Amino acid sequence: MKRYDLIVVGAGPAGLSAAIEAAKYGLKTVVFDENARPGGQLFKQVHKFFGSKEHKAKIRGFKIGEELLADAEKAGVEVHLNATVSGLFDCKEITVIENEAMHHYKADAIILATGARENMIPFEGWTKPGVIGAGAAQTMMNLHGVQPGSRVLMVGSGNVGLVVSFQLLQAGIEVAAIVDAAPRVGGYGVHAAKVARCGVPFYLSHTVIKAEGDDHVTGAVVAEVDSHFKPIPGTEMHLDVDTICMAVGLSPMSQLLSMAGCKMQDKGGIVPIVNEYRETSIKGIYAAGDVGGIEEASSAMITGKITALAAAYELGFAEEKDFREGETRYKASLAQLHEGMFSPANKGRTDLTVTDEGVLLSQNLLKKGYLDLGEIMRFPGAADEVKKVHGIHPVIECTQNIPCNPCQDACKFGCIAVGADITRLPIVNPANKCTGCGMCVASCSGQAIFLVNDDFSETEASVTLPYEFLPYPEPGTKGMALGRDGKAVCEAEVVSCRLSPAMDHTALLTIKVPKEMSMTARFFKAVGV
Amino acid sequence: MRIENHPILGTFHEGGQMVTFTLDGKEMQGYEGEPIAAALRAAGVMTHRHTLKRDEPRGVFCAIGRCTDCVMIVDGKPNIRTCITPLKAGMKVQTQYGIKAKE
Numbered sequence: 001m002k003r004y005d006l007i008v009v010g011a012g013p014a015g016l017s018a019a020i021e022a023a024k025y026g027l028k029t030v031v032f033d034e035n036a037r038p039g040g041q042l043f044k045q046v047h048k049f050f051g052s053k054e055h056k057a058k059i060r061g062f063k064i065g066e067e068l069l070a071d072a073e074k075a076g077v078e079v080h081l082n083a084t085v086s087g088l089f090d091c092k093e094i095t096v097i098e099n100e101a102m103h104h105y106k107a108d109a110i111i112l113a114t115g116a117r118e119n120m121i122p123f124e125g126w127t128k129p130g131v132i133g134a135g136a137a138q139t140m141m142n143l144h145g146v147q148p149g150s151r152v153l154m155v156g157s158g159n160v161g162l163v164v165s166f167q168l169l170q171a172g173i174e175v176a177a178i179v180d181a182a183p184r185v186g187g188y189g190v191h192a193a194k195v196a197r198c199g200v201p202f203y204l205s206h207t208v209i210k211a212e213g214d215d216h217v218t219g220a221v222v223a224e225v226d227s228h229f230k231p232i233p234g235t236e237m238h239l240d241v242d243t244i245c246m247a248v249g250l251s252p253m254s255q256l257l258s259m260a261g262c263k264m265q266d267k268g269g270i271v272p273i274v275n276e277y278r279e280t281s282i283k284g285i286y287a288a289g290d291v292g293g294i295e296e297a298s299s300a301m302i303t304g305k306i307t308a309l310a311a312a313y314e315l316g317f318a319e320e321k322d323f324r325e326g327e328t329r330y331k332a333s334l335a336q337l338h339e340g341m342f343s344p345a346n347k348g349r350t351d352l353t354v355t356d357e358g359v360l361l362s363q364n365l366l367k368k369g370y371l372d373l374g375e376i377m378r379f380p381g382a383a384d385e386v387k388k389v390h391g392i393h394p395v396i397e398c399t400q401n402i403p404c405n406p407c408q409d410a411c412k413f414g415c416i417a418v419g420a421d422i423t424r425l426p427i428v429n430p431a432n433k434c435t436g437c438g439m440c441v442a443s444c445s446g447q448a449i450f451l452v453n454d455d456f457s458e459t460e461a462s463v464t465l466p467y468e469f470l471p472y473p474e475p476g477t478k479g480m481a482l483g484r485d486g487k488a489v490c491e492a493e494v495v496s497c498r499l500s501p502a503m504d505h506t507a508l509l510t511i512k513v514p515k516e517m518s519m520t521a522r523f524f525k526a527v528g529v
Numbered sequence: 530m531r532i533e534n535h536p537i538l539g540t541f542h543e544g545g546q547m548v549t550f551t552l553d554g555k556e557m558q559g560y561e562g563e564p565i566a567a568a569l570r571a572a573g574v575m576t577h578r579h580t581l582k583r584d585e586p587r588g589v590f591c592a593i594g595r596c597t598d599c600v601m602i603v604d605g606k607p608n609i610r611t612c613i614t615p616l617k618a619g620m621k622v623q624t625q626y627g628i629k630a631k632e
Contacts, residue, residue, distance in 0.1 A: 035594070036613065046537045060537065117595060127598075129575040129588025136592035139612075144567040145541025147530045171532050215586045216575040470536045505537045 012040020014289025190446025
């Protein structure tokens with residue numbers, strides 16, 4: 001049996017962050033992961049992350065994964081791949097299956113960072129080839145470069161369903177619809193809006209009831225559900241799809257903790273009861289990341305650091321001063337992510353009707369996935385439009401309190417303010433002159449910022465929008481401007497399509513439209529495409 | 530279908546080696562080292578196995594080696610999770626019926 005100071009199970013964002021932190025204090029650490037590659041699910045995340053600079057906001061998930069691997073290598077972290085941990089015992093011993101043999105390892109502290117698995121809901125035909133997890137779609141297209149299908153029905157409107165729907169579109173796959181049995185969009189409104197403006201319809205209070213086809217999916221039947229989530233007869237609707245993608249939640253993979261005898265509780269999945277350092281009821285066994293409760297990668301990285309710091313202090317590797325200082329910093333960082341209407345404390349709440357600022361929330365966004373023009377003007381990022389600023393200026397369609405502030409840092413001219421509390425809605429300051437650089441548009445992880453110039457010409461306005469699709473339209477390309485609902489609203493012509501390394505693959509597409517359409521046109525489709 | 534050019538990720542398999550393998554005796558091509566399941570999906574193959582009791586088709590579901598729905602017979606060995614098993618030149622892949630190949 002081999003001995004270490006610390007064993008980490010799982011080489012995803014939480015596990016690697018824990019191991020890097022532990023290495024700082026000189027703990028002899030080993031990480032086990034059942035996969036052939038480290039990084040967990042980070043390498044499938046092609047969108048820009050939320051948060052602030054210290055949370056690596058506006059950096060794409062797979063880039064954060066690359067940084068994490070480089071840091072782990074620099075710290076000399078020992079990672080065993082293709083190593084499945086099959087047992088965890090309260091004496092802080094584990095069994096690992098490596099090379100088809102069972103090995104024993106023991107440590108003074110163990111951090112479990114095993115993550116989560118995808119949930120499933122059964123329906124007629126759900127076992128057919130072509131019914132896949134949303135994670136599977138991400139894996140196939142973003143890791144292996146293979147389209148999972150050609151036309152997809154997405155089941156679930158949480159952040160996973162929304163983000164993966166957008167990724168499907170980016171991979172050249174059609175998304176026929178997003179359905180959700182809940183009456184409201186579950187994920188961030190900005191994620192919904194960027195999918196909706198591409199023309200993907202949202203069917204809330206709807207679920208999939210049948211996968212059609214003999215040996216693989218050739219269609220889907222969806223139906224409206226009543227308040228008890230039961231399909232309403234007569235509301236069935238057929239969709240031509242070859243793939244049904246399930247994004248109906250995640251469950252912590254906490255079996256090893258149960259096995260060791262940690263006290264568990266059911267909190268939307270079986271999770272361990274932990275203290276403020278994520279230590280379980282068994283001293284020296286910690287839970288970092290999603291295994292302790294579903295969140296996202298940014299908080300997983302912080303909880304990984306917290307557990308390692310606590311273990312380092314507990315085992316006498318970290319001085320009390322360093323421990324207190326680190327604890328304060330990490331807890332503050334985590335608290336920032338835990339604020340706002342999507343905080344863990346607000347999970348499942350449906351009674352929120354106003355933002356922290358007291359602005360009435362957009363009901364259209366929750367029911368259809370996009371903002372209604374009439375609702376936008378009441379939010380601080382678009383209020384200036386009412387005042388009719390002359391020349392080019394940002395319009396920020398960010399209407400929910402989510403922890404994110406890259407737009408504030410992106411504007412070097414002080415046009416945008418979020419403030420110290422990163423869940424506040426961004427405010428456009430009309431006193432400071434916008435230069436039209438567009439860095440705010442490219443930096444917005446939610447793709448919710450547009451540059452509008454009502455004085456583009458006598459009769460035309462220009463709209464600059466974030467564009468992450470290929471091919472990039474050439475200047476002069478004629479087409480249709482689409483509204484927030486993805487429907488064609490007027491003719492449009494491409495003025496420019498700008499891309500620089502600082503924009504990190506978010507091109508700035510500027511189109512010109514009739515003046516009166518400047519607050520309606522939000523996407524572009526070339527004619528004949 | 531393979532993604533030729535991705536707006537964020539660029540191209541895949543740059544400098545990758547195309548290799549030949551067989552599915553139920555039929556020659557197919559895929560990139561060396563990619564999961565067998567990726568090569569099969571790129572070639573339009575959906576069914577990986579048939580269940581023992583009801584003879585129902587099954588294919589990829591989770592794509593990360595967790596659900597075991599995509600298992601096939603690879604080089605004579607049954608129950609191989611094709612979504613996490615790297616493709617090698619000359620591999621003999623067979624549709625699995627129950628836990629065996631078709632007689």
